């Protein structure tokens with residue numbers, strides 16, 4: 001079946017040896033680069049076929065060196081958006097584990113890193129906490145926050161020790177004409193290009209000129225250096241419709257085409273063929289996840305009454321999800337979590353969402369998340385109501401002195417707490433200003449109403 005898929009059923013053996021020579025040449029050039037200088041290596045790995053081939057070539061190249069010469073620090077870097085398709089996340093974690101063991105066993109000096117977006121930038125904190133609409137092609141806020149930023153932070157930290165590094169990627173020109181143009185347009189020195197955003201990082205694309213067929217031939221004709229073969233990966237591709245969302249390292253990299261392995265929540269694509277393919281092949285968990293993606297799509301549509309009529313900055317236009325819509329989504333997500341037994345949202349994300357709801361327009365009392373969880377699990381929430389009332393009275397008094405509403409004061413305090421918990425300050429003045437603008441708009445609307453009544 002595999003040979004038929006690749007169109008290779010009638011290929012003579014000598015053609016195979018042409019391929020083998022080509023793969024050996026890439027491996028030899030990697031070995032040369034490895035021994036040329038001390039610069040450490042980073043290897044982008046997404047679990048897809050291209051980066052699996054890349055990692056396999058690199059592991060092989062190092063394994064073929066005598067143990068005393070395996071001195072270069074090499075870091076495999078993989079991202080997990082926290083909303084990855086479960087079957088793919090499981091396969092990637094398994095592969096990373098095998099890579100770690102292989103490195104330890106053979107003293108390869110390779111460390112393996114699974115990077116996640118910070119809790120503040122997770123998919124659910126942005127959607128259910130901040131009220132961002134689920135992403136689409138024109139407002140694709142997710143890639144930068146969930147894929148590019150974690151890698152950039154990691155690389156910058158590592159560069160602090162090293163000064164310079166070489167980043168290997170499994171990008172290929174054949175993937176798309178845009179990709180071919182971008183790759184052709186980058187100036188190379190000794191086969192390396194400067195990273196567009198990280199000036200001390202040099203990018204290498206060892207499989208740049210290979211076709212997809214050649215990649216599969218490589219992957220299927222041999223076992224991985226860390227063990228296991230790639231038949232499961234091949235099956236996943238056949239089930240998931242073909243493409244992948246590659247590891248993202250800069251904003252110019254196109255991501256998430258029409259069929260790829262990506263987030264199960266992805267609303268950027270019209271149809272999530274990867275999830276549908278996995279469901280068709282028997283992964284029943286995908287059924288409920290696909291339904292939830294449809295819910296997300298409907299919440300993004302401004303005609304469905306789930307979005308504020310004002311933008312975050314107060315201008316008229318489709319704005320963030322209303323707090324009522326965020327509550328509904330959280331309740332649905334938690335129910336889905338119970339139903340599927342998958343960990344879809346973490347306790348840290350829930351805490352931060354609660355904090356954000358306190359600072360939202362039409363804020364809640366700081367116990368909305370707990371109430372939803374309690375309702376779902378049939379628990380009653382306990383709280384010291386006396387203490388809460390005293391705090392409210394104090395807030396009312398301070399608000400009166402400042403000439404703003406108590407709700408505005410509470411939202412401002414909550415916003416400051418939210419930033420303090422995330423140890424950041426950038427963006428706080430703007431957010432506070434937006435809350436004050438809301439206060440001003442509300443009091444102007446009240447005055448106008450009173451004027452109408454008196455007239």
Ligand code: SF4
Pocket residue numbers: 081135140142143146147245255256261262263265266267268269
């Ligand atoms: S797969 Fe979709 S949701 Fe995930 S980062 Fe890519 S564009 Fe965003």
